[in-house]
Amino acid sequence: MSTQQDIYVAGSKNRPPMLNKYNYVPWSSRLLRYAxxxxxxxxxxxxxxxxxxVRRMIPEPGDPDREVPVVGTFHEQTNEELTKKEVKQxxxxxxxxxxxxMGLPEDIDAAVDSCEIAQESWLRVQQMMKGSDIGLQEKKAKLFNLFTIHLMVRVELKAKQ
Structure with a gap:
């Protein structure tokens, strides 16, 4: 294993996997498994x-003594009105x-640090990394095509000799 791989594996039980800009797809899968x-x-x-x-809106009975009768109003769910399951969520x-x-390198962390909810952070990282894996796959495909062409030229040259 390389030193970089050792760094990623070390502490994998205690902390989420660290994002490497060229491994977004496997990282996202591992991060969700870690979570x-x-x-x-x-x-x-x-x-x-x-x-x-998202806290629910709780209906309240209206106030019939007001000048304009109010049939009913709503208030946002208070901490006391939360169920145990909602508190856990x-x-x-x-x-x-x-x-x-915790799974992001500093440069990417700085770009998503302003996000207030996990889903927003997740989607922003996804957007930032969009194409990073594709770019690597394209490079590999181009190299493979060049290698194939090179082999074909060598075979033709040998056939002419």
Missing amino acids: TSKPNGKLIYNSITHGPY MEADDLAIQTIL
């Missing part, structure tokens, strides 16, 4: 892929963004 392996991992995964928990939302940020 799923943590306590409340399904909730963390859900936060990364589908977004954070909100905690997982915080862990999700932390998990992503």
